[in-house]
Amino acid sequence: MEHSVISASNFNAWFGDNHAVKDVSIKIEKNQVIAVMGPSGCGKTTFLRCINRMHELVPGARTEGTLKLYTDDIYTMNPIYVRYKIGMVFQRPNPFPNLSIYDNVVAGYKLNGLKIPKAEMDHIVEKSLTSAALWNEVKDSLHKKGTFLSGGQQQRLCIARAIAMEPEVILFDEPTSALDPISTSSIEALFHELKANYTLIIVTHNMQQAARVSDKTAFFYLGELVEFDNTRQMFTAPKDKRTQNYITGRFS
Amino acid sequence: MKHKRLDLSYSQLRWETVFKRILWIMSAILLVLVIGILATLIVQSMPSIKSLGIKFLWGKIWDPVNNIYGAYPFLIGTILTSFTALIISIPFSYAIAIYLGEYNPKGWLSNLLKNTIELIAAVPSVIYGFWGLSVLVPIIRVFEAKIGVAPYGVGVFTSSLVLAVMIIPYAASLGTSLIRMVPSPLKEGAYALGATRFEVIRSVILPYTRSGLFAGILLSLGRALGETMAVAMLIGNTSAIAHSIKDAFFGPGNTMASVIANEFTEADHTVYLSALIELGLVLFVVTVIINLIGKKIIMSYTNN
């Protein structure tokens, strides 16, 4: 049997005294799009940030339980290596304003001081931008600053930046909530293509988006993982009362 | 290549810790610096504190030749110069703050005035002193002859005039930003009731910013107390106590800072040097307290 890419068992996370993620156990399989949804403050973003160990950067943050990348315990690995293997795209597009588009894409290499031959670097840039469906739009302005792009383009640049590191998993923290509908649909279209090579975990508070893009959906409520199932199953016949209430809009 | 990348990042982890440690140390250096300054002043003042005791502060005579040290002339000189300068400067600082904060917060004219006021703070104090010595002192001398006091030219009054100009920017710039922070609903409420601009300033803006403007004055006062060069060049350097109030005001004197500047390198024995350092200690403690109170007020102001 093939191992799951990401698996959590009895995983907990705190902010100081705030128990943000409670006893979460989940198995996420390769090359799928997983939507994580739930009302705000339900711990979905915290859980996401635990997966690539960004959570621990907040003062007072603490975790318990195990979280694995394949068979390796994420919390005994080098956090830097974890973040190589698990990329992340944020709510607001955040290209580095001091770097060109080209340098933004290979930022993960350059900022780490890794010397890579120019030809290989060019190849990584083209491949990543192509995968992020941005190559045609920016191939003539690679040495301009990334901040001149539109919001949707900036977000795709951030996706290219994550792809360039050849991660196993890419985490998305409400990646379209700061974007207009057209940019949103282009990013959503991208998810379908990316899942051939990567496993995507997408936090969203937009149920329609979860329904549109994901293979499986996890529903978080008050820090607990209430339900995790095939998306269609979840939206047509949820097993838990709380899930049903949420998707029918009975609480927000 | 993958392997090499991994290897590198483990060594980076060590650097991460080292870097955080360095940041911590650099920040801790500041504590060491301030405690070190205070400790040095206290330790070096010990000979004077031991041999002169607390009466040093109100001893009226400063006569190093006969080994008599009293700080009273300098305390009086410092207070007189600083407060005179402060009183002269307040109307101007307030006017600038009200003009830039309320009447004309934007536009080229306001920018020009703002930059000019900042320039006042940028001109080195020794240049003010030199200009005062060459230009202002002869004028004051004529003025003093006219009003019937001994025409020294140099003295407390002259220093205060120059000092007043020098300290205006501190209270003015703080006041400007505080007045700009007055919420416009408050002002609009008063305008809606038919208040004139003057009435809004008097009964809404000034009460709202009162403590902040006071903090600005404290910052100006802190500057005035510690200002050395311009005062040392213009005050006339006399450690004797004046016989009349008129003389004390128009005649030469000395401040704590100016006497240190003038006599530190001449102090030829332990108690003399130590007495000067004790003056520095008093100056340090007083300015620190004044500044911290000022900052505290500003903090409570900006947090609300």
Add this chain to the structure above:
Amino acid sequence: MDARLKVRNTKSIIFKSVIVFLAFVITIPLIIILLYIIKQGVTQVNWHFLTHVPAPVGETGGGISNALVGSIIIVALSSIIAIPVGILAGIYLSENANTRLAYYSGLCVDILQGVPSIVVGMVVYFWVVKPLGTFSALSGSVALAIMMLPIVIRSTEQTLKLLPDSLKEAALSLGVPYHRVILKIIVPCGFAGILSGIMLSVARIIGETAPLLFTAFGNPYLSAAITKPMQSLPLLIFNYATSPYDEWHNLAWGASFILLMFVLLLNIFTKLITRKWNIQL
């Protein structure tokens, strides 16, 4: 009723006139001082003035090369000491705003900002001059570095605090270690703000005299030895301005003019940078 309104309006107008008058009248002394120094100083300045040491009393000619070189060396040395410490401490304060150390360090920055410069000179006398047994440019630089620190720290801290957290997170999520995130992303993004803070602090210390009186001390000859006494522009102005000789006064005017130009240029550059990058200091 109408008459009362008139009185109130008149009051308002009079008040405004007084405010405008007071606000602008204070620029007059500054303008007079600047014009006077330019008038007195500009005629002194020529190549000879910049490249020769002061002539002894009674001789004409001479220049301020010793003070010019001295000021540059002392300020450069102070910058070498203060800039790295200031930037790193500023980074600490912006990154760890809520720690106990940050609270007390911040307090110390406030204290340092208000310390009278003469006190700094006195303390550095005991820290550097006495142990070395001689007045020196180095001790002057230490004193000026202490004066620079709070400005560099505060401008770094405030600039970096304005940068969005998302930048740091983006870099960290790429597996970039913390020190590289700070040095390669955060500091370059806040570069303009930090630079303008540095220029402001240089503008501030280049005219400082009091901390140098008991440290760099002054030197009538050209010297580049940092362990020996050294002349600087403000020291030269002070010493020659308070001397009774007209030739020396002229040298002091020339030196004042040069010093003023340095300060003005630094301030203008700072303004240009802050305007170009839209920084609030």
